[in-house]
Amino acid sequence: MDPHEYRDARWYALLRAAADLGVPDEDAPALVAQVLAANRRSIKRAEDPDPLVHDALRDAVLGPPPQAPSRRWVGVVALAAALVGIGVVVAVTRPDPPPPDRLRGDQVPSLFGYDGSDARALLEDRGLRVTVQPFRACEVYGRAVGSDPPAGTPYDAGDPITLYTSLPADVACLTDYQDRAASWQLLDFANHRGPAPTFADRVFVYPGDGPPLILDHAHAEDPDGWATTGVLDALRAASGRVSLVSEHPLSYAIPAVHVVPVGQGAGGCGVPTPAVAGTADVFALTIQPPERTGCPLRVEVYREDGAIVAIAYDPGSG
Template sequence: MDLQDYRDARHRRLVEMATELGVPADRAAAVVDRVIEDQRRRILRSADPDQVVVPALREEVLGRRSRGPLLAVVVLVAGVAAAFAVAILTGPPDREKVERTSATVPALLGLTSAEAVSELGRAGISSRVDPVPQCDPAGQVLGSVPPSGDTVRLDEVVVVMATATPSWNCPADSAARAQAWAFLRFLVSGSASPRLAPEVRLYVDGKSAGTADGTHAAAAPDWRWRVRDPVVAYAVRPVANDLGQPVVSITSGPPPPTTCGLPTTIPAGVADAPTRVVLTVSGAGPGDGPDPGCQLTIDLFEDDHGGIVVVSLTFPGGSRLGPPAWVLARDDRDALDD
């Protein structure tokens, strides 16, 4: 991994992490620069430099000031663990046993109906699938009732709303719709393999953001930092509509001249007009950015062979080649919690 490429892609997010860990805002950039420099050799050798830099940043900020109290915490935890082990061996009285009676409906966007039923089942939630005829590929999850994020009793049945083949004639864009849904599932759940060109050019908020390898999974660094993390963070949070997840709209044809107040990206060397995927987080209501009609927009441009060769994303509020300010990507949070 080239050190400058990594610095350009992740510096702003790493500075935000440092401030979240308690570094004064005016010193955070210097701390991040020092950590990146200290880890230079490991970054150059690593396939995913975040796995090197994030723990090193946490150690730099928290390690030195927490090693004294940490010993006491370890002793306390060990004592609690020992007591817990004794409790397991002896067994609590029956009256103290607490059975789980509720669960939280997980995020289901980016799953098929079968995958959603399995996901709910792993959470201990019963479900059924209600078909919604649409001119989209059958079996794509549109939402649930009760919606994602709600707490339900384990004796309740969650209704999964999923696309179904309609009885009427649909426009002749079924291939583009299938490709768009596959790309969304590729990003969010990793359960689909859209047709990607060997090298996919990326644009974020109208600016070139490098390339991604079309043979790699969305969890690969070139996809994850620029595309997957911010899209997943946007897509899986519960939203204020009846289904609890963004409404997916797919259109094909020439895009408007501007998107979220920015000139729409029209790259060279692509075939025809893009397929546009819009994730609307609040039904017909306003978006999250300064433009009240702005929603997360993904334009997919294909080459002459039908492979996605350009992905252009526009985020409400801007992304600056990473998650918007209102997003703390789940992978980053998990890394900090380790």
């Protein structure tokens, strides 16, 4: 049997088998990977590699019988020595603690703010084998809404991953569909993953703690033209945040978007009141931080005839 296909098909079952043998969850992936590497030729020759791999895994953990009381760790050390002899390094020590506020290159990335095509490209660029599956959700069509395994999960190149993209559940759950689509367009623009939204000839920008700024149409359509406002930089930074929730099992939280009428959702948090007259076409976009504490980043978007005429922004305190 092809060793790579066997690994893909049986990886999680082998992790469970290692756990049943007493291997700590955080050590199981390294041990299973090394057992598979050490038995690659036998797996390739076998029609059903399961028995030999389970025996090798048991021997790696418990040692071949009979064995002294300390045989569990003697077996692991023996496996390490054997693998070093064939040029494979075995990690029998506990890996470094996962970072609490970012993801390493060997962890599944956060897909917050991505549409399906960009998320797929990101995952494939990381060497993952991607399957896209629609998922019924109250979200704009085609946005990335999650993955299996989720963000933060360690992976190896060639591992499979399922990317879930939104399929709006029904009309009733997305009465704010157009506002939500406009919010994602603004976020895509901030993250350099999409064109500029439709801006008016002049755009008034009300930063959280400074005087209003005015951008002409050309500057508004250029991400660099927003540098003095801090708005796009803040949206980009908020989009990329993650927060470690649990090490066992390894779990991360990512931001969340809420789109509400401008008079709702501020609570004790707020933004400047723009001097925008003659328009009732306004909504508020908030990005809740992963920790869900403090005031979220909040952007109020004012439009006339479909074009953005003003933005009021507060960086929040999350």
